[in-house]
Amino acid sequence: MTRTVYVNGDYLPETEAKVSIFDRAFLMADGVYEVTSVLDGKLIDFPGHAKRLERSLSELDMPNPVTTEELLEIHRELVARNGIEEGLVYLQITRGAPADRDFAFPDPETTPPTIVLFTQNKPGLAASPVAEKGIKVISIEDQRWGRRDIKTVQLLYPSMGKMMAKKAGADDAWMVEDGFVTEGTSNNAYIVKGNTIVTRALSNDILHGITRAAVLRFAEEAQMQVEERNYSIEEAKTADEAFITSASTFVMPVVEIDGAPVGAGTPGPKARRLREIYLEESRKAAV
Structure with missing residues (x-):
């Protein structure tokens, strides 16, 4: 067709x-x-x-x-x-x-x-088998232009990052600038420490994700704490959980960073729950 x-x-x-x-x-x-x-x-x-x-x-x-x-x-x-x-x-x-x-x-x-x-x-977009096992990411230097808050079609370096990840046997890359994670190649990045969701604060450095905004709101409604601050790859490796969000992946658990398992190396309960909530609430509000 x-x-x-x-x-x-x-x-x-x-x-x-x-x-x-x-x-x-x-x-x-x-x-x-x-x-x-x-x-x-x-x-x-x-x-x-x-x-x-x-x-x-x-x-x-x-x-x-x-x-x-x-x-x-x-x-x-x-x-x-x-x-x-x-x-x-x-x-x-x-x-x-x-x-x-x-x-x-x-x-x-x-x-x-x-x-x-x-x-x-994309049949099966919501019931993604990838979300059941989580994804692996590598870290790369962030070499994009300074206005990442504008969703332009300048996607060459993110595409290169995807290919770097693929070559390394991973699924995606988290970009790092001045020692701190900015975001994934096509998604916002998060870590979980206890009951706290940690993600970089909004600025010109990252895309102001629409899914990001919804997920952080749902997290607070579910009595989870949210901290918008910088964090390093080293801190991410010691987190209890990690995940990404985007319009096409919703909430996707991250189970490995630069070859090191995150938490137990399997999708964590906070990421799983946030994915469930996001899908349920988004379907209710869909137009």
């Missing part, structure tokens, strides 16, 4: 979708994106993703070609047309395609933004 995708106002078969070679996302990585999960045919945390999208666009002085209401309708239409029960909706907005390549921003009055959306079918 050929997917239906959305390009600049049109719903098209994926085989007919085209974007100009002069699009600035292609030439300059001048674009932002969001990924929204779908469970039971409904969108998870959509308001948070829409709000972060607005912030990313504003930080880059890039116009938004659609309203939040229009964006919701496009998401729902793509989910319906592609029959997605569990999966993802990818959204990308770029500064558009001027007549030629230039470092200077084009005039938004004459160069409209490019907007593209497509779905990914």
